[in-house]
Amino acid sequence: MASLVKSLRPLARSIPARPVSRTPLPSRVYQHARPFSSTSIRRDAMDLSAVPPTPITHLSETEAMMADSVSRFAQEAVLPRVREMDEAEAMDPKIVEQLFEQGLMGVEIPEEYGGAGMNFTACIVGIEELAKVDPSVSVLVDVHNTLVNTAVIKYGNAEVKKKWLPRLATDSVGSFCLSEPVSGSDAFALSARAVRTDSGFKINGSKMWITNAVESSFFIVFANLDPSKGYKGITAFIVEKGTPGFSIAKKESKLGIKASSTCVLNFDDVEIPKENLLGEEGNGYKIAIGLLNEGRIGIAAQMTGLSVGAWENAARYVWNDRKQFGQLVGEFQGMQHQMAQCYTEIAAARALVYNAARKKEVGEDFVCDAAMAKLFASQVAGRVSGLAIEWMGGMGFVREGLAEKYWRDSKIGAIYEGTSNIQLQTIAKLLQKEYTR
Ligand SMILES: Cc1cc2nc3c(=O)[nH]c(=O)nc-3n(C[C@H](O)[C@H](O)[C@H](O)COP(=O)(O)OP(=O)(O)OC[C@H]3O[C@@H](n4cnc5c(N)ncnc54)[C@H](O)[C@@H]3O)c2cc1C
Numbered sequence: 106m107a108s109l110v111k112s113l114r115p116l117a118r119s120i121p122a123r124p125v126s127r128t129p130l131p132s133r134v135y136q137h138a139r140p141f142s143s144t145s146i147r148r149d150a151m152d153l154s155a156v157p158p159t160p161i162t163h164l165s166e167t168e169a170m171m172a173d174s175v176s177r178f179a180q181e182a183v184l185p186r187v188r189e190m191d192e193a194e195a196m197d198p199k200i201v202e203q204l205f206e207q208g209l210m211g212v213e214i215p216e217e218y219g220g221a222g223m224n225f226t227a228c229i230v231g232i233e234e235l236a237k238v239d240p241s242v243s244v245l246v247d248v249h250n251t252l253v254n255t256a257v258i259k260y261g262n263a264e265v266k267k268k269w270l271p272r273l274a275t276d277s278v279g280s281f282c283l284s285e286p287v288s289g290s291d292a293f294a295l296s297a298r299a300v301r302t303d304s305g306f307k308i309n310g311s312k313m314w315i316t317n318a319v320e321s322s323f324f325i326v327f328a329n330l331d332p333s334k335g336y337k338g339i340t341a342f343i344v345e346k347g348t349p350g351f352s353i354a355k356k357e358s359k360l361g362i363k364a365s366s367t368c369v370l371n372f373d374d375v376e377i378p379k380e381n382l383l384g385e386e387g388n389g390y391k392i393a394i395g396l397l398n399e400g401r402i403g404i405a406a407q408m409t410g411l412s413v414g415a416w417e418n419a420a421r422y423v424w425n426d427r428k429q430f431g432q433l434v435g436e437f438q439g440m441q442h443q444m445a446q447c448y449t450e451i452a453a454a455r456a457l458v459y460n461a462a463r464k465k466e467v468g469e470d471f472v473c474d475a476a477m478a479k480l481f482a483s484q485v486a487g488r489v490s491g492l493a494i495e496w497m498g499g500m501g502f503v504r505e506g507l508a509e510k511y512w513r514d515s516k517i518g519a520i521y522e523g524t525s526n527i528q529l530q531t532i533a534k535l536l537q538k539e540y541t542r
Pocket of ligand 1: 248280281282283284288289290291313314315316317359367517520521522523524525526527530
C-alpha cells in the first residue's frame with residue numbers, strides 16, 4: 106500500500122512544470138493538435154524553453170513538505186473526528202483552530218501579512234491531502250484559500266489587504282457569496298441589490314448555499330449596483346459578521362460533506378462603509394469568473410483526494426482483512442481488475458489537476474484545463490467511491506467505516522463551482538473557438 110501511495114505522490118524535486126512542445130508541424134495538423142499541446146503560453150511570465158520535461162506530478166521541496174505535514178495532520182487530528190462531525194452535521198471548532206495553527210488558512214497569503222507565502226500548487230496539495238481523510242474539512246480550506254484569500258490578494262486595495270489578510274491567515278474564516286435562490290448556474294442573473302449611501306453602500310437580498318457560513322466572519326458578497334447595466338452592474342463587497350441586517354436564515358441538512366456548513370443568508374438594509382468595496386464597481390462578474398476558474402482546480406483536487414481516500418480504505422480491507430472461498434477477496438481477478446481500473450482513473454484525474462495548477466502558475470491559459478479537471482475528477486470520485494463500497498460488501502454499506510461517506514461526499518463534486526454540464530459547456534465553447542476557421 107505505502108508504495109502505491111508514494112507512486113501517486115512522487116519524491117520532492119524542485120523542477121518547474123513541463124514546457125510546451127514547440128516542434129513545428131504542418132499547419133493543418135498543428136491547428137488540430139493545439140488545444141492539447143500548446144495553449145497560448147505567456148512567454149513573459151516564465152521562460153521554460155531550457156527546462157527538461159518532467160512528470161507533471163513532481164512536487165517542489167516546499168510542496169512535498171506541505172503534502173507530508175498535511176497528511177500527518179489529517180491522520181492525527183482530523184481522522185478521529187470525521188465520523189462524529191458527519192453525524193453531528195457540524196465542523197468541530199477545534200479543527201478550524203488547528204487549521205489556522207497549521208498555516209493552512211493562509212497558504213498563498215504573503216508572509217508580510219502573516220500567511221505562509223506559498224504557491225497555488227502547494228495549496229492544491231493541501232486540499233487533496235485533507236480530502237483523502239475528510240472532504241468537508243478539505244472544502245472549508247479550499248473555499249477560504251482559493252476563493253476568499255485569492256479575492257483579497259488579487260482585488261483588494263492596500264487598506265483592504267492590510268486589514269483583512271492578517272485576519273484571514275490567523276483567525277477569520279471567509280465565505281464566497283454568489284449563488285441565490287433565483288440564480289445558480291445562471292449566476293449573473295442574481296437579484297441582490299446594492300445602492301450607494303453617503304458613507305458607502307446598502308445591500309438587500311438573499312444568498313443561498315453559502316459554504317463556511319457558520320464558521321465565517323468575512324463574507325464576499327456579489328450584488329448588483331446598477332441593474333440597468335445588466336451583469337456589468339455586479340459588484341463585489343465585503344460584509345462582516347455582526348453587521349446589522351445581515352443574518353444566517355437557514356443551515357441546510359445535506360446528503361454529503363455534512364460537516365461543512367451550507368447556509369441561506371439574508372441581507373436586509375445591510376449598510377457597509379465604502380472601504381468594503383472589493384475591486385472596482387461593476388467588475389464583480391469578472392472577479393467571480395476569475396476566482397471560480399481557479400477555484401475549480403481546488404474542487405478537482407478535493408475530488409481526487411476523496412478518490413484516493415476511498416480507494417485506499419477499500420484496498421486495505423480487501424488485501425488484508427476479508428477472506429472468502431479461502432482467500433483474500435482482493436486476490437480475485439474480477440476485483441483486481443476493477444481496482445486497477447480505478448487506480449488508473451485516479452492517476453489520470455490527478456494529472457489533469459496538476460497540469461491545470463501548473464499552467465495557472467506559469468501564466469498560461471488554464472480555463473479549459475480547470476474545467477476538464479473538475480469534470481473528470483468528480484466523475485472519477487463518484488465511480489471509485491461507489492465501487493469501493495461494493496468491494497467491501499456489507500462492510501462498505503454500514504456507517505461504521507468511511508466507505509459510504511466518501512460516496513455521499515463525492516456527489517457534490519458535480520454540482521458546486523459549476524455543475525458538470527456547465528464544465529462541459531465551457532470546454533465545448535473553448536474547443537469550438539479553437540477549431541472554428
Ligand atoms: C453544498 C453546496 C455548497 C455550495 N457552496 C457555495 C458557495 O460557497 N458559494 C456560492 O456562491 N455557491 C455555492 N453553491 C452553489 C452552487 O455553486 C450551485 O448549486 C451550482 O452552481 C448549481 O446551481 P443550482 O443548484 O441552482 O442548479 P441549477 O442551475 O438549477 O441546475 C440544475 C440542473 O440544470 C443544469 N443546467 C443549468 N443550466 C444549464 C445549461 N445552460 N446547460 C445544460 N444544463 C444546465 C445543471 O447542470 C443541473 O444539472 C453551493 C452548492 C452546494 C449544494
